[in-house]
Amino acid sequence: MQDKKFDIVIVGGGILGISIGYFLTLNSDANVLLIEQEKNISSHTSSRNTGKVHAPFLYDPITKKIFARIAFLGYSMWETYSNLKGIHFKQDGVIEIAKEEKDILVLKKYFEWGIKNGLEEKDILLLNKEETKKIEPNIRCNGSIYCKRDASVDYRILSNSLKSDYLANGGKILNLHRVTRIETKKDNNCIIEIITKNGEKKIIDSKYVINTAGGNSLDIARQFGIGLGLIDLHFRGEYWLAPKEYEKLTSHSIYSIPKQKNFPFLDPHWIVKADGHCEIGPNAVPVFGPYSYNFIDNLRNFIPKTKEIFVKKGLWSLLYNREFLSLLTNEIASSFSKHIMIQRVKHFLPALDTKKFNTRGTSGIRSLLIDDKGNFIPDTLLLKNSLSMHILNYNSPGATGALPLSAMIVQELIYEKVIHKVDKNNHHQLWNIEDIYSNIKL
Numbered sequence: 001m002q003d004k005k006f007d008i009v010i011v012g013g014g015i016l017g018i019s020i021g022y023f024l025t026l027n028s029d030a031n032v033l034l035i036e037q038e039k040n041i042s043s044h045t046s047s048r049n050t051g052k053v054h055a056p057f058l059y060d061p062i063t064k065k066i067f068a069r070i071a072f073l074g075y076s077m078w079e080t081y082s083n084l085k086g087i088h089f090k091q092d093g094v095i096e097i098a099k100e101e102k103d104i105l106v107l108k109k110y111f112e113w114g115i116k117n118g119l120e121e122k123d124i125l126l127l128n129k130e131e132t133k134k135i136e137p138n139i140r141c142n143g144s145i146y147c148k149r150d151a152s153v154d155y156r157i158l159s160n161s162l163k164s165d166y167l168a169n170g171g172k173i174l175n176l177h178r179v180t181r182i183e184t185k186k187d188n189n190c191i192i193e194i195i196t197k198n199g200e201k202k203i204i205d206s207k208y209v210i211n212t213a214g215g216n217s218l219d220i221a222r223q224f225g226i227g228l229g230l231i232d233l234h235f236r237g238e239y240w241l242a243p244k245e246y247e248k249l250t251s252h253s254i255y256s257i258p259k260q261k262n263f264p265f266l267d268p269h270w271i272v273k274a275d276g277h278c279e280i281g282p283n284a285v286p287v288f289g290p291y292s293y294n295f296i297d298n299l300r301n302f303i304p305k306t307k308e309i310f311v312k313k314g315l316w317s318l319l320y321n322r323e324f325l326s327l328l329t330n331e332i333a334s335s336f337s338k339h340i341m342i343q344r345v346k347h348f349l350p351a352l353d354t355k356k357f358n359t360r361g362t363s364g365i366r367s368l369l370i371d372d373k374g375n376f377i378p379d380t381l382l383l384k385n386s387l388s389m390h391i392l393n394y395n396s397p398g399a400t401g402a403l404p405l406s407a408m409i410v411q412e413l414i415y416e417k418v419i420h421k422v423d424k425n426n427h428h429q430l431w432n433i434e435d436i437y438s439n440i441k442l
């Protein structure tokens with residue numbers, strides 16, 4: 001790479017980083033570089049997820065306002081983009097069930113949230129036990145929400161398509177380079193130190209930094225003095241692949257009302273993927289690092305993470321919380337025991353036979369932010385200063401919301417004169433980013 005000076009550097013090439021790059025290069029002539037530590041973009045959470053374009057009924061319109069807005073807008077944007085590119089977008093709907101009678105009240109609340117978040121009554125139905133049985137005869141439940149406006153996709157394929165568009169529009173990518181340090185200079189520039197896999201150091205100069213480093217985003221933000229009171233905890237979501245004979249067991253993915261509702265984890269679901277194969281998962285096993293897919297990496301992160309947790313006194317109240325500890329115990333148990341994991345779904349899909357599950361799926365890690373009082377932060381956080389923007393706590397439905405959130409961020413940078421608008425978007429009139437911005441900021 002010849003160039004060492006950029007208008008904008010994006011740190012992290014997951015689905016969010018590449019979507020921001022896509023909208024930046026469609027709407028401006030800024031010289032943009034995306035830095036990704038892996039060989040390929042979207043190698044972590046963005047390809048290690050359930051692959052759903054989530055409907056917004058799970059998100060409280062007040063405490064999870066951004067997630068709710070971007071989930072609503074994400075559906076039509078991914079549908080439009082997939083159709084344009086000939087990428088599979090399977091509009092298959094989803095069923096959320098009440099395992100117990102008392103969960104019906106939660107379904108009603110979800111229904112209301114869905115409508116408040118923009119779903120129309122034709123898209124979302126509240127069904128009783130018998131009505132659910134007619135759609136999914138193999139499911140055992142007390143009632144359900146059937147949402148038709150929900151889809152299955154492969155976010156790795158979508159990310160790669162965005163990458164091609166980004167490169168075609170003049171964006172640049174530096175793979176296999178990790179950002180290790182960022183310093184801000186008096187002349188309003190950021191000096192970014194990067195390192196290759198074999199330890200070679202380089203320096204890049206940028207007028208502005210966008211931090212989309214997923215599980216590392218809090219570390220990058222701290223380099224700007226941002227997010228200092230926060231801490232991140234990492235949870236590995238594991239899956240089991242279902243045998244082929246179960247592919248016709250249901251026509252929809254089936255989610256259930258989580259047992260513990262005070263924490264941001266869903267119970268494992270029955271998942272019908274975009275290509276038709278089925279999986280069970282994810283659970284949420286606490287791990288020490290954002291890439292702790294295996295024992296060795298987990299062990300490597302054990303000491304630094306424990307030290308960090310130890311000094312954050314606010315976190316102790318969470319660690320003393322009996323409900324949280326019981327949740328952790330269950331999740332850890334479901335990591336070690338296939339039986340416990342499958343049982344969580346067998347409860348509502350009794351035809352499953354644990355012995356027939358022999359292959360683990362690809363696990364993904366979510367990094368959740370906790371505030372200084374030990375509370376999970378419910379929504380994504382967009383924090384910034386004059387030289388940088390940081391997208392933190394970007395969890396599910398983050399893949400669903402990547403296009404609308406990116407369009408919003410780029411419009412914000414135009415309003416703030418960080419970049420100048422040059423519309424290369426006009427020829428196919430795909431997106432009106434001013435409308436998307438107002439829709440999210442509403």
Ligand SMILES: Cc1cc2nc3c(=O)[nH]c(=O)nc-3n(C[C@H](O)[C@H](O)[C@H](O)COP(=O)(O)OP(=O)(O)OC[C@H]3O[C@@H](n4cnc5c(N)ncnc54)[C@H](O)[C@@H]3O)c2cc1C
Nearest residue numbers: 012014015016037046049050051052179214237398399400
């Ligand atoms: C188990 C699981 C299931 C999920 N299912 C769904 C779903 O069905 N639907 C949905 O909408 N969402 C889902 N999500 C959430 C969704 O996958 C994430 O919100 C989304 O992928 C986050 O994208 P990202 O680009 O912010 O992060 P990432 O995909 O983690 O990308 C960040 C990138 O930054 C790079 N990076 C980090 N640090 C550095 C550095 N210092 N230098 C250079 N590069 C760096 C990393 O290598 C990585 O590629 C799920 C998440 C999990 C964990």
